[in-house]
Amino acid sequence: xxxxxxxLLLGFSVALQPSILVYAFVGCLIGxxxxxxxxxxxxxxxxLLLPATFGLNPIIAIVLLAGVYYGAMxxxxxxxxxxxxxxxxxxxxxxxxxxAMTRNGRAGPALAIAAIxxxxxxxxxxxxxxxxxxxxxxxxxxxxxxxxTALLLMGLFILAYMSGGSMLKTLAMAAFGLMLGMIGxxxxxxxxxxxxxxxxxxxxxxxxxxxxxxFGVSEILLAAGGTVAPKVQQPKLRDLVPSREEFRLSVxxxxxxxxxxFLIGIIPGSAHIISSFVSYGIERRLSRHPERFGQGxxxxxxxxxxxxxxxxxxxxxxxxxxxxxxxPVTAVMIAAIxxxxxxxxxxxxxxxxxxxxxxxxxxxxxxVVLLILNLPMVGLFVNLxxxxxxxxxxxxxxxxxxxxxxxxxxxxxxxxxxAMGGVGYLLRKFRYDLAPVALGLVLAPMIELSLRQSLAMSxxxxxxxxxxxxxxxxxxxxxxxxxxxxxxxxxxxxxxxETVGLEKQG
Amino acid sequence: xxxxxxxxxxxxxxxxxxxxxxxxxxxWANxxxxxxxxxxxxxxxxxxxLAIFLGxxxxxxxxxxxxxxxxxxxxxxxxxRAIAILIACSVATLALERIGYRLTVIVLLVFxxxxxxxxxxxxxxxxxxxxxxxxxxxxxxxxxxxxPRSPWGF
Numbered sequence: 001x002x003x004x005x006x007x008l009l010l011g012f013s014v015a016l017q018p019s020i021l022v023y024a025f026v027g028c029l030i031g032x033x034x035x036x037x038x039x040x041x042x043x044x045x046x047x048l049l050l051p052a053t054f055g056l057n058p059i060i061a062i063v064l065l066a067g068v069y070y071g072a073m074x075x076x077x078x079x080x081x082x083x084x085x086x087x088x089x090x091x092x093x094x095x096x097x098x099x100a101m102t103r104n105g106r107a108g109p110a111l112a113i114a115a116i117x118x119x120x121x122x123x124x125x126x127x128x129x130x131x132x133x134x135x136x137x138x139x140x141x142x143x144x145x146x147x148x149t150a151l152l153l154m155g156l157f158i159l160a161y162m163s164g165g166s167m168l169k170t171l172a173m174a175a176f177g178l179m180l181g182m183i184g185x186x187x188x189x190x191x192x193x194x195x196x197x198x199x200x201x202x203x204x205x206x207x208x209x210x211x212x213x214x215f216g217v218s219e220i221l222l223a224a225g226g227t228v229a230p231k232v233q234q235p236k237l238r239d240l241v242p243s244r245e246e247f248r249l250s251v252x253x254x255x256x257x258x259x260x261x262f263l264i265g266i267i268p269g270s271a272h273i274i275s276s277f278v279s280y281g282i283e284r285r286l287s288r289h290p291e292r293f294g295q296g297x298x299x300x301x302x303x304x305x306x307x308x309x310x311x312x313x314x315x316x317x318x319x320x321x322x323x324x325x326x327x328p329v330t331a332v333m334i335a336a337i338x339x340x341x342x343x344x345x346x347x348x349x350x351x352x353x354x355x356x357x358x359x360x361x362x363x364x365x366x367x368v369v370l371l372i373l374n375l376p377m378v379g380l381f382v383n384l385x386x387x388x389x390x391x392x393x394x395x396x397x398x399x400x401x402x403x404x405x406x407x408x409x410x411x412x413x414x415x416x417x418x419a420m421g422g423v424g425y426l427l428r429k430f431r432y433d434l435a436p437v438a439l440g441l442v443l444a445p446m447i448e449l450s451l452r453q454s455l456a457m458s459x460x461x462x463x464x465x466x467x468x469x470x471x472x473x474x475x476x477x478x479x480x481x482x483x484x485x486x487x488x489x490x491x492x493x494x495x496x497x498e499t500v501g502l503e504k505q506g
Numbered sequence: 507x508x509x510x511x512x513x514x515x516x517x518x519x520x521x522x523x524x525x526x527x528x529x530x531x532x533x534w535a536n537x538x539x540x541x542x543x544x545x546x547x548x549x550x551x552x553x554x555x556l557a558i559f560l561g562x563x564x565x566x567x568x569x570x571x572x573x574x575x576x577x578x579x580x581x582x583x584x585x586x587r588a589i590a591i592l593i594a595c596s597v598a599t600l601a602l603e604r605i606g607y608r609l610t611v612i613v614l615l616v617f618x619x620x621x622x623x624x625x626x627x628x629x630x631x632x633x634x635x636x637x638x639x640x641x642x643x644x645x646x647x648x649x650x651x652x653x654p655r656s657p658w659g660f
Contacts, residue, residue, distance in 0.1 A: 037645070048649055168567050172525055175560040179532060179553065186549040191539055193549060194532075221588040390625065394618035395637055397595060398611050402641055405602065406651045414599045422592055429580055430521040448552045460545025 008130060011357030015365050020063055023056075024362055027064040028369045031071020036079050037403045041088035041208075042072035044406070046332050058340035059355055063362040065333055066316075070122065070366050073312050074374060077114045077305050078381055082107055083396055085216035089207040089273045090308045092438045093280040095215045097293060097300030104296045107385060108240030111378045113250050113298055114305040115371055121258035121306035122367040125313025128262050129320070130360050141318075143267050145453035146464050150471040151267065152447045154478035155274040155439070158281035169432050177440020180205050184445075188452050200412040209404045209416040210441055214434045216400050217421025222428060224393045240379055242298070250302035253283050257306030264307070265314020275311040276304035277439050285484075294433075313363065320356060323348065517580055518571025525564030533557040590622060606656030607646070612638040 014020065027049075034045035045068045053061035076087025081098035094114065101110040143151075156174065183194045184204030195201035242250070260282070261275040283303040284293045293300050319330040323344035334344050342352060349356045384392075404417045424434055458464035465471050536557060542548025598614040615634035619625045646653040 034649070044651075048651070166567075168563055168570070172560060172563040172567060175556055175563060176525070176528075179556045179560065182553045182556065186539075189540075189549045191549040193539060193553065194535060221591060222584060224584070224587060224591060390623040391619065391629070391633060394615050394623075395633070397591070397618070398614060398637060398641070401595065401598065401602075402607070402611075402645060402653075405607075405653070406645060409652055411599055411603055414602070415596075418592060418595050418599065425588060429582070430517055432521070451552075452547055455545060455547065460543075 007353060007357045008361060010354060011359075011361030014059060014354050014358030015063070015361035020060060020358070020362060021365065021369075023060050023064045024067050024366050025369050025373070027067020028071040028366055028373055031068035031073075032075040032078075032370070032373065033071075034068065035072030035075020035077075035087045037075075037087065037399075037406070041076070042069045043328050043332065045069075045072050046329060050332060050336055053336055054339055058337055058342050059358045059362075061336050061340060062333060062355070062359050063366070065336055066359065066363060067366045067369070069329060069333075070309070070312060070363075070370055073309050074115065074118050074370055077118070077301075077308075078111065078374075081110045081114065081301070082381060082384060083216065084219045085396065085400060086211045086438075089211065089438070089442055090276050090311075092211050092215070092435060093276045093304040094301055094308075096280070096435055097295075097297050099215075099219070100294065100296035101298070101301065102385070106246075106296060106298075107382045108378050109242035109246050109298065110301050111381060112240070112242050112375060113246065113302050115374045115378070117250065117254045117257065117302045117306040118309040119367050119371040120254050121261060121308075121310040122313055122370075123364060124258045125262045125265070125310040126360060126363045126367065129313055129317055129363070132317075139266070142470060144468070145450040145457060146468045146471040147474070148267075148450040149447060149454050150465060150474035150478070151264075152274070152443050152450065154474050154481070155278055155443060156447070157478040157481045158278050165431065165433060170436050173427070173432055173434070173436040174440045177437035177442075178444040178447075179440075180210065180437070181441045181444020182448075187445075187449055188456075198412060200408075200410050203408075204445065205416060205441065206407060206413060207438065207442055208407050209413045210420050211438050212400050212404055213417040213420030214424035214427075214437060216396065217417060218424030218428055218434070220393045220397060221421060221425040223389065240382060246298045249298050252286075253279070253299045253303035254306045256282065256286075257303040257308075258310040261307030261310030261312075262314040265311030266317040273442050274439070275307040277435075279303040279307035280435075285481075316363075319344065320348065320359070515577045516571045516574045517577050518574035519568045520571075520577050522564045522566070522568025522571055526561050526568065527564075529557045529561030529564055533561070587622065591618075594618065594622075603654045604657075606660060607653040608638045608642050608660060609656055611641065 015024075030049070031042065031045055035041065046065050049065060049068060053064060056064070072088070073090065076091035077094050077098070079085045079087050080091040080094040082102055084095050084099035084102075086092045086095050098110045098114070101107060181204070183201055185192050185202050192202050257275075257279045260279055264275040264278065280293075280300060280303060283299045284290050287293065287297070287299060289297075315327055315330055319334060323334065337344050337355075342348070342355060400417060401414055404413050405411070407413055427434060427437075454464055455462070465475060533554060536550050536553045539550030539553070540548035541550045541554060594614060594617050598610050601610045601613075612634045615637060616630055619630040619633060620627070642653060645651045
């Protein structure tokens with residue numbers, strides 16, 4: 001512990017140099033702006049800046065890129081909360097209650113709690129990284145396809161808690177999302193499925209056009225077309241600050257989200273995306289008033305945002321401790337280090353302690369910079385809502401088209417955006433939830449691939465899921481969650497049909 | 507509530523049947539791909555499972571939809587403008603790689619602000635030109651994201 005503390009002091013001595021601080025600030029600022037743009041997520045931001053880091057020293061390079069990464073995580077939540085436009089997949093859940101809070105005139109507290117939760121989660125994540133990196137990296141290595149399948153199935157089971165309405169409708173939307181995820185080339189066999197002759201669909205349907213279309217465009221179609229324009233909000237200063245009750249309600253979700261996000265984040269792959277979905281489901285399950293979720297519950301913002309940011313820290317564990325890129329973002333960051341002649345790996349800590357600990361310290365500094373940068377800007381962001389909706393929604397639409405096109409420079413993505421906007425509009429008219437569609441789309445390719453890989457490993461024997469302790473534990477946990485979700489159906493007697501079917505709608 | 511018509515299709519019955527129809531279509535389109543076996547699933551296996559699941563949930567929604575509100579009870583006051591917005595965006599999408607990003611966005615904003623929202627010409631011009639140029643500068647020039655230009659290089 002003493003050695004770790006001394007190493008951390010070494011790290012801070014590096015990270016607190018003026019030049020490093022400037023680059024951390026610049027990285028966070030660019031990342032925040034990039035994250036606000038739907039389609040330009042952290043990967044795009046980091047990739048765009050990578051050539052600019054070639055002339056910098058390795059510590060500055062990685063500090064800059066890490067700042068972009070964190071900033072993008074936070075930036076995505078701003079547009080989710082204010083405009084119901086998820087900046088990236090991990091911000092989808094924030095749209096649900098965050099935007100509802102905005103409609104209720106509580107945009108300021110939502111943004112503030114998102115910033116504070118992100119700071120706390122990021123800080124706890126850095127502490128976890130610093131203390132547990134080698135141990136957790138070994139744990140992460142034990143994740144193979146069976147464990148991955150179990151984790152993702154558990155993520156699907158969480159769906160049962162995500163919706164306050166009909167469970168049947170939730171399941172139907174999850175199936176719809178999973179089916180959307182089937183479009184594209186099947187990695188195991190090479191077949192191109194459901195592409196209808198469109199070459200670009202071989203890569204599948206991206207989460208950005210679907211999420212932005214379902215949430216952002218459908219919201220505009222509903223609001224802009226209404227007979228009465230949405231009321232212009234004129235928030236006062238006291239409306240920007242979370243109330244004592246909101247702070248109190250946020251403590252638990254932030255703590256749980258931080259732990260959950262960090263643990264999910266260390267798992268190789270894109271599992272960190274599900275951290276916000278899992279956090280939302282858990283908070284809803286634990287809440288004494290789950291009916292508040294979807295109507296502007298602060299827990300629905302605090303939990304997912306904290307999980308999101310903690311997962312970002314966790315994702316660096318295998319990268320730093322083992323030199324293994326576990327996602328496209330960490331792959332680009334490893335490339336940034338290697339360009340400077342530094343070899344990431346288990347020996348990095350011994351051979352380049354100032355780089356390793358400087359990076360860890362800069363992550364903490366980056367969190368502080370983000371808090372300082374974004375809390376005062378809450379008032380600025382919320383003032384966007386003063387703009388009359390007649391001027392606002394056309395710009396938002398163009399913003400969505402721009403961001404979606406920027407993902408892959410593909411017009412097909414824009415068509416998908418518009419199609420999903422129309423679909424989202426219809427689904428909302430018929431009172432279906434949209435979040436399960438996004439979750440299903442994200443999980444589908446990963447679940448199918450990991451399931452088929454598992455069966456390939458075991459020559460078709462499904463017992464492999466019971467032979468691996470981690471997979472068995474997660475499947476067991478998922479089973480318990482499903483049983484708890486189904487409990488009201490079994491023990492409600494005459495009400496079971498109404499609960500599992502549809503609530504009477506007036 | 508007491509005045510709701512007793513007959514007629516209910517909203518959930520309709521939506522459930524639509525989901526069932528979608529599931530049947532996916533099941534039919536899936537016939538091209540090998541299903542494989544339970545031990546060795548092929549590319550058509552999981553889509554078929556999902557189609558069956560979606561069809562089942564859609565059918566259940568339709569069957570139990572008798573308590574939902576009547577289909578005729580769903581109000582569509584915003585439908586006309588919503589369709590106009592979607593059509594305008596569709597035309598813009600067709601034009602995007604033909605006349606370039608800036609011109610497309612400017613024309614699209616002029617339509618939304620000037621025609622749909624009937625704002626005054628000066629604010630329309632300022633917002634359209636401002637957004638078109640500013641967004642291109644930030645995303646295209648500063649962030650180096652390639653955005654389409656018109657045949658005239660603009």
